[in-house]
Structure formats: C-alpha cells, structure tokens
Amino acid sequence: MAAGLSAAITPKPFRSFLSSHLEPKPTPLFHPLLRLQKTLYGARRKRSFAVCFVLEEQKQSAPQIVNLAEEGSEDARDSQILIQARLAEKLARKRSERFTYLVAAVMSSFGITSMAVMAVYYRFSWQMEGGEVPLSEMFGTFALSVGAAVGMEFWARWAHRALWHASLWHMHESHHRPREGPFELNDVFAIINAVPAIALLSYGFFNKGLVPGLCFGAGLGITVFGMAYMFVHDGLVHKRFPVGPIANVPYFRKIAAAHQLHHSDKFNGVPYGLFLGPKEVEEVGGLEELEKEINRRIKSSMGERHGLVFLFEENMGQRSRIRDNDLGTESPQSQFTNIV
Structure with missing residues (x-):
C-alpha cells in the first residue's frame, strides 16, 4: 500500500458582504442605486484549499513473496517439530x-x-x-x-x-x-x-x-x-x-x-x-x-x-513435505492429522 498526496483549490459560492469604509453614506435620493452598487461591489468569490490523501495498492514484489514463503515454511517446520516432540513424549509416557x-x-x-x-x-x-x-x-x-x-x-x-x-x-x-x-x-x-x-x-x-x-x-x-x-x-x-x-x-x-x-x-x-x-x-x-x-x-x-x-x-519425509508446502498450501493442523 502507498499513500499519495494531492491538493486542489475549489471555489466557494458567491457571498455578499458590505464594506462600509469604502462607500459613501447613502442619501435619500440615490439610496436605491447605492444599494445595487453595494450588492455588486460586495459580491466576492472566496477560494478554499483542500488536501486529499489517496491510498494506492501496489503489487508485492517477488522477494517479498519469497520471504513470506520462507516464514511459512519456518512456521510449518516449528509446528512439525512441536507435534513430533509431543508424540514422542506421549509414547514414552505410555x-x-x-x-x-x-x-x-x-x-x-x-x-x-x-x-x-x-x-x-x-x-x-x-x-x-x-x-x-x-x-x-x-x-x-x-x-x-x-x-x-x-x-x-x-x-x-x-x-x-x-x-x-x-x-x-x-x-x-x-x-x-x-x-x-x-x-x-x-x-x-x-x-x-x-x-x-x-x-x-x-x-x-x-x-x-x-x-x-x-x-x-x-x-x-x-x-x-x-x-x-x-x-x-x-x-x-x-x-x-x-x-x-x-x-x-x-x-x-x-x-x-x-x-x-x-x-x-x-x-x-x-x-x-x-x-x-x-x-x-x-x-x-x-x-x-x-x-x-x-x-x-x-x-x-x-x-x-x-x-x-x-x-x-x-x-x-518431514523435509520433503515442508519443501512441497513452502507456499502454505497445507496447514499445521492437516499435518498433525496426517501424523496421528
């Protein structure tokens, strides 16, 4: 998995505001005209800045697959040794x-x-x-x-x-x-x-x-x-x-x-x-x-x-079975069933 970064600027809808310090005070005669001027002058467009994170799935390389296979074979080998030790202990006790x-x-x-x-x-x-x-x-x-x-x-x-x-x-x-x-x-x-x-x-x-x-x-x-x-x-x-x-x-x-x-x-x-x-x-x-x-x-x-x-x-036949199952096709439970 990889993370990508992207940025975008998006406009926001028009929003009117009044600027009282740049406009003259209204008079009774021109009051409607000034009201229209305020509306046109005060309409501004704001811009917002957004940041998005995009997750990208990448394919695992061949060395990573080999490492996973080696880890699986080591786990299978450890479980096999543990099972055989338990069987030997049980046989000796019997x-x-x-x-x-x-x-x-x-x-x-x-x-x-x-x-x-x-x-x-x-x-x-x-x-x-x-x-x-x-x-x-x-x-x-x-x-x-x-x-x-x-x-x-x-x-x-x-x-x-x-x-x-x-x-x-x-x-x-x-x-x-x-x-x-x-x-x-x-x-x-x-x-x-x-x-x-x-x-x-x-x-x-x-x-x-x-x-x-x-x-x-x-x-x-x-x-x-x-x-x-x-x-x-x-x-x-x-x-x-x-x-x-x-x-x-x-x-x-x-x-x-x-x-x-x-x-x-x-x-x-x-x-x-x-x-x-x-x-x-x-x-x-x-x-x-x-x-x-x-x-x-x-x-x-x-x-x-x-x-x-x-x-x-x-x-x-332990090593040969482990080599055949390096990719994890056989679970330790199935190996235990085969032994018993």
Missing part, C-alpha cells in the same frame, strides 16, 4: 506406564500362581498320607473351582451394573476416564475381590474334610477368574501391558470388542460382563456393531504394530 503395570501384573500373577500350585499340591498330599484317597473331597474341590470361576462372571456382571455404576460410581468412574499414570482407583476392586479368595483358600488349606475342600476349591476358582480377568480386561482390552498371542484368538477379540462397546455406551452400558459379553450384545441386537468394533480393533492393532516404522517414515 511405555513407562505399561512397563510399570506389567511388572506389577507379572509379580502378582507369578506369586499367586506359585502359592496356588503349592497349596493344591500340599493339600492333596496331606489328604493321601493315610493311604486312602478322599475322592469325594477331591471331586468337590475341582467342581467348586470350575463353579466359582463361572459364578464370578455372573457376580461381576451384577456387581458391575448394580454397584459399580450406581453407589460405587465414584470409584469406578476412574476406569471410564483417561488414565493418568499406571494405576487407577478402580484397581481397588481387584483387591476387594481377592480378600474372600484368600480367606477361602486359607480355611481349606489348613483344615481337612469335605467342607474345607469345597472352600478351597471356591477360593481357587475365584483366583483363576481374577487372573484371567486381569490378562483379558487390563491387558487385551485396555492394553495396559502386552498379552502376546492371545490377542489373536478370535473369541478373545470378540470379548475385547464387546467390552469396548460397554465403554462407548451404545447399548445403555451393555455388556456388563466380560467373558460372556458377546452374548449380552447379541441379546440386545448389537451384532453389527460388534463386528464393526472387531474390524476397527484389528486395524488399530496393525497400526500400533507398525507404529515405530510409521513414525520413522514420517520423520524422514
């Missing part, structure tokens, strides 16, 4: 959280499994010390182990709907929000469910008879269910630690997809159970949504599997 929870899960699982195996071995070895094998007691122990594991699924479904999403929502709510750190308040429920299992195992281990054998089996079934729940729910569904090849088991994929529908609240919270969650979804007519979620999780797992390669390729 890895740290997963590793911390993995250590806790492995230690607890190894400890519980070892104690359960030793308890079963020593208990049955003590039962057979007299030479007579207590078949009824052994059958009751194994039967209660399976029954307690299956019964825990129905107990968890009822407690999830009637307690965790009702009076205990202030604790369970942490599980439906983005997690900050390796643990959440909802993990307290795992400890609460472990208390009756430990009590039943202890009573059945230190006592002989049919009733202690049934209690021992019930405690063992609760323990097995808790371990399976941790690996499937925390590891497979919410990816708090890697679970290995069980993620490729078709039914486990259905379980994970069904539980993800619970978090999406598409069917009023259904399913509330875990291992029988696909059955609950089928009962409310959500098979189509279940299949969509399964396919989405498969694509997501494939993307995470190749995530490091994708980030590497993204970093290698």
Whole structure:
C-alpha cells in the first residue's frame, strides 16, 4: 500500500458582504442605486484549499513473496517439530506406564500362581498320607473351582451394573476416564475381590474334610477368574501391558470388542460382563456393531504394530513435505492429522 498526496483549490459560492469604509453614506435620493452598487461591489468569490490523501495498492514484489514463503515454511517446520516432540513424549509416557503395570501384573500373577500350585499340591498330599484317597473331597474341590470361576462372571456382571455404576460410581468412574499414570482407583476392586479368595483358600488349606475342600476349591476358582480377568480386561482390552498371542484368538477379540462397546455406551452400558459379553450384545441386537468394533480393533492393532516404522517414515519425509508446502498450501493442523 502507498499513500499519495494531492491538493486542489475549489471555489466557494458567491457571498455578499458590505464594506462600509469604502462607500459613501447613502442619501435619500440615490439610496436605491447605492444599494445595487453595494450588492455588486460586495459580491466576492472566496477560494478554499483542500488536501486529499489517496491510498494506492501496489503489487508485492517477488522477494517479498519469497520471504513470506520462507516464514511459512519456518512456521510449518516449528509446528512439525512441536507435534513430533509431543508424540514422542506421549509414547514414552505410555511405555513407562505399561512397563510399570506389567511388572506389577507379572509379580502378582507369578506369586499367586506359585502359592496356588503349592497349596493344591500340599493339600492333596496331606489328604493321601493315610493311604486312602478322599475322592469325594477331591471331586468337590475341582467342581467348586470350575463353579466359582463361572459364578464370578455372573457376580461381576451384577456387581458391575448394580454397584459399580450406581453407589460405587465414584470409584469406578476412574476406569471410564483417561488414565493418568499406571494405576487407577478402580484397581481397588481387584483387591476387594481377592480378600474372600484368600480367606477361602486359607480355611481349606489348613483344615481337612469335605467342607474345607469345597472352600478351597471356591477360593481357587475365584483366583483363576481374577487372573484371567486381569490378562483379558487390563491387558487385551485396555492394553495396559502386552498379552502376546492371545490377542489373536478370535473369541478373545470378540470379548475385547464387546467390552469396548460397554465403554462407548451404545447399548445403555451393555455388556456388563466380560467373558460372556458377546452374548449380552447379541441379546440386545448389537451384532453389527460388534463386528464393526472387531474390524476397527484389528486395524488399530496393525497400526500400533507398525507404529515405530510409521513414525520413522514420517520423520524422514518431514523435509520433503515442508519443501512441497513452502507456499502454505497445507496447514499445521492437516499435518498433525496426517501424523496421528
């Protein structure tokens, strides 16, 4: 933009005035003539001086366009570096959280499994010390182990709907929000469910008879269910630690997809159970949504599997993209979308 200065002189309309010091005083005889003379003599033209500013738009030169392009490329480069730094920080934090929870899960699982195996071995070895094998007691122990594991699924479904999403929502709510750190308040429920299992195992281990054998089996079934729940729910569904090849088991994929529908609240919270969650979804007519979620999780797992390669390729192609977008054809927001 350039400013121009122009000046103009414009005349104003005629304006009459009287000059009393140059004219003779009027007499009664020539008064009309003198009045006309005053009018003609007194009519003068005034001139005014006006100044105008004119703004002129000029085309930008080629060096200015190059400078703007360089500034745009620098802004794009800075935003790209900032986005990559945030992604790297988020990835490192997720890895740290997963590793911390993995250590806790492995230690607890190894400890519980070892104690359960030793308890079963020593208990049955003590039962057979007299030479007579207590078949009824052994059958009751194994039967209660399976029954307690299956019964825990129905107990968890009822407690999830009637307690965790009702009076205990202030604790369970942490599980439906983005997690900050390796643990959440909802993990307290795992400890609460472990208390009756430990009590039943202890009573059945230190006592002989049919009733202690049934209690021992019930405690063992609760323990097995808790371990399976941790690996499937925390590891497979919410990816708090890697679970290995069980993620490729078709039914486990259905379980994970069904539980993800619970978090999406598409069917009023259904399913509330875990291992029988696909059955609950089928009962409310959500098979189509279940299949969509399964396919989405498969694509997501494939993307995470190749995530490091994708980030590497993204970093290698950073400069070429910036050179192609020197004129600002691609915004930082679109670049962020491409990275994510």
